[in-house]
Amino acid sequence: MPKFKIRNGNQMIAEGAIAAGCKFFAGYPITPASGIYKSMIDELPKRGDVAIGAPDEISALAFCVGASQRGFKAMTATSGPGFSLMIETLQYAVMTETPLVIALVQRLGPSTGGATQGGQGDVLLAGNAIGGGYTIPVFSPSTPVESFELTIHAFNVAERLRTPVILLTDKEVGMTSENVDYSALPQSGIVDRKLFVRSNGETYGSYRFLLPDEVPEFAPIGGREKVTVTGSAHDKSGRLQKNSPETIEVLRHLHEKVVANSEEIIRLDIDAVDGADVIVISYGVSARTSIEAVAALRAKGERVSFCNLRTLFPIPEKEIKKAAGNAKKVVVVEENIVGLYRTQIERLFPDKKVSGVNAVGKMITPGDIEKEILSKN
Amino acid sequence: MGQIKYQLPPDEVLAPGHFACPGCGATLTMRYALKALGRKTVVVIPACCWSVIDGPVPYSAAGVPVFHTAFETAASTASGVKAGLDAQGDHETTVLAFAGDGGTFDIGLQALSGAAERNEDFIYICYDNEAYMNTGIQRSSATPFGAWTTTTPAVSPKAEKKKNIIEILAAHRIPYLATASVAYPDDMIAKIRKAKDIRGFKFIHVFSPCPPGWKFEPEDSIKISRMAIESKVFPLIEIIDGIDYALSKEPDGIPVRDYIKMQGRFRHLNDEQIGIIQANVTEDWERLRAKFAPTRKVSRSRRDESTGENKSSQTRNVTRTKNARKRAQKSRG
Numbered sequence: 001m002p003k004f005k006i007r008n009g010n011q012m013i014a015e016g017a018i019a020a021g022c023k024f025f026a027g028y029p030i031t032p033a034s035g036i037y038k039s040m041i042d043e044l045p046k047r048g049d050v051a052i053g054a055p056d057e058i059s060a061l062a063f064c065v066g067a068s069q070r071g072f073k074a075m076t077a078t079s080g081p082g083f084s085l086m087i088e089t090l091q092y093a094v095m096t097e098t099p100l101v102i103a104l105v106q107r108l109g110p111s112t113g114g115a116t117q118g119g120q121g122d123v124l125l126a127g128n129a130i131g132g133g134y135t136i137p138v139f140s141p142s143t144p145v146e147s148f149e150l151t152i153h154a155f156n157v158a159e160r161l162r163t164p165v166i167l168l169t170d171k172e173v174g175m176t177s178e179n180v181d182y183s184a185l186p187q188s189g190i191v192d193r194k195l196f197v198r199s200n201g202e203t204y205g206s207y208r209f210l211l212p213d214e215v216p217e218f219a220p221i222g223g224r225e226k227v228t229v230t231g232s233a234h235d236k237s238g239r240l241q242k243n244s245p246e247t248i249e250v251l252r253h254l255h256e257k258v259v260a261n262s263e264e265i266i267r268l269d270i271d272a273v274d275g276a277d278v279i280v281i282s283y284g285v286s287a288r289t290s291i292e293a294v295a296a297l298r299a300k301g302e303r304v305s306f307c308n309l310r311t312l313f314p315i316p317e318k319e320i321k322k323a324a325g326n327a328k329k330v331v332v333v334e335e336n337i338v339g340l341y342r343t344q345i346e347r348l349f350p351d352k353k354v355s356g357v358n359a360v361g362k363m364i365t366p367g368d369i370e371k372e373i374l375s376k377n
Numbered sequence: 378m379g380q381i382k383y384q385l386p387p388d389e390v391l392a393p394g395h396f397a398c399p400g401c402g403a404t405l406t407m408r409y410a411l412k413a414l415g416r417k418t419v420v421v422i423p424a425c426c427w428s429v430i431d432g433p434v435p436y437s438a439a440g441v442p443v444f445h446t447a448f449e450t451a452a453s454t455a456s457g458v459k460a461g462l463d464a465q466g467d468h469e470t471t472v473l474a475f476a477g478d479g480g481t482f483d484i485g486l487q488a489l490s491g492a493a494e495r496n497e498d499f500i501y502i503c504y505d506n507e508a509y510m511n512t513g514i515q516r517s518s519a520t521p522f523g524a525w526t527t528t529t530p531a532v533s534p535k536a537e538k539k540k541n542i543i544e545i546l547a548a549h550r551i552p553y554l555a556t557a558s559v560a561y562p563d564d565m566i567a568k569i570r571k572a573k574d575i576r577g578f579k580f581i582h583v584f585s586p587c588p589p590g591w592k593f594e595p596e597d598s599i600k601i602s603r604m605a606i607e608s609k610v611f612p613l614i615e616i617i618d619g620i621d622y623a624l625s626k627e628p629d630g631i632p633v634r635d636y637i638k639m640q641g642r643f644r645h646l647n648d649e650q651i652g653i654i655q656a657n658v659t660e661d662w663e664r665l666r667a668k669f670a671p672t673r674k675v676s677r678s679r680r681d682e683s684t685g686e687n688k689s690s691q692t693r694n695v696t697r698t699k700n701a702r703k704r705a706q707k708s709r710g
Contacts, residue, residue, distance in 0.1 A: 028484075029512035029515040042530065053516050055483035056448075111447070113510075
């Protein structure tokens, strides 16, 4: 029996976070992400958990780092201008291997941009926000249901890999309400970070691992173990060192633990057609439009495959290549001027024609996409 | 009470056709500020209601150049604009930073404190509507105890007192600090003009009612502003050099309840909570009241019974006051 409620993406991110075990939220007002802040303020205190208004975005994310280092699953939500302020602390979270989730609801940028105008211009900023090129997982829901599902997945990945994770949505996905069938909501398991359990007088190191892709066991700061949380280059115990072999090993591990575990991070939605001539690749709100365009062309007998990039980083190279098969043309649909994610797809297909459907300051229509798919150029 | 006649400067620098809600205190504040400062003014506005109110490009209601800057940077950007004008020999143009309470009390406090400490020569007006109104009524540190916002819901309204921005700025010992209200345009304009004639950092805290955010009818904006003053919720004061406090208008001392009852954002409060607010207001007023004693008088009476050390500190106070007065009289240019 279907059980419908009217929900938008922001509300479903809040519900997904709570389902994933999020017990701490710090928010700062910014359109179009304020709905998540409001939902968490309404819901978390009822459960005895904490939702708090921060005096700025730097504080909001630093709140989350502090709470997470005490063992709480923590989240904040923002948009482009606020995310820009969070980047220092985001890098700190990478260096300190702090699990947390940032919901980044994109609006028209750069800078203040258009608070009430959608956009998909922060995709490479989100994927490349970390100095040194360290990858953080970036997920991109395109519906309220995916917002719910990917928020749980985001928390699971954050906990499992002790890493910050970005949920990249946009104004349209975040603020557009639609029917959500709660009886058919995807069920996911919940992952908690692996806690350090002392045995035989073993001492604790905040960043200890054997193989580079292993994730250090967690102990909360202020608990039984001596924990050192530091954004400075450090060895496995958290001692500040510039470039000792062990410190370099830790830095390589920060990269390795994400890349080597790509398969458990990556979630794609592939709708491939045998012998397709064209594959359409998209994410977020533009994926919704693409689905409509692909369906219309299939009804007219065209062979078109479709890939919804629910994971943007680490880049699902293998999966995208497989989905494209022998298609001669790849069409990447996204709401930014230059085709940001297209630059990442182009290098995967040196022998295929890769083109883009782009818009800025307005949404892409199914007609725009159909035209590009059928174009012989 | 007879009819009040205001002698407002006739030039309407702020044009009609702005984007504000009816009854907006922030918009009246801008209107009076521009009347006081004239057209040779650059306005620096961070993210706040006024980044929308001015109108979409190419339309601008403000009649003067508007520098829309990032949320946390009003005081820093204004410092830069002023430095640029100075470097080019333009000492005539007034720089006005015009920010809401979120951009002043919260995210912009660091930049504000830096500009105050450097004693930058510009005017900073905070139009305080006691929450993040432009993003949909979220609490700020200027939101008063007990108020409803979307992030301090009626079931658990704001539990903390409003941040005392005036005392924070007074601690910076800036040359001129004042509070003003849209209920008294003549007082506001006089204060802004006085600020214009003083060199160094000037901060004016304006009580700025918000009908949609506070939940009252737009036609009651001025009435509510007046009640805030009369109930001692928002006293009208001036502070010279962070030390010399002066009261601009003696409040009638009406119950805070009368002020609170006008606004939907306080509708959920019970008698006990209103009692807490009244007690807080009374306590804050008493604290403030104690600072109004004229410095000269106090120093004279204390000198008789104080040690030599105290005497010298009191003398310093008097000297500072004299300097401030001199500075206040000195015309720019």
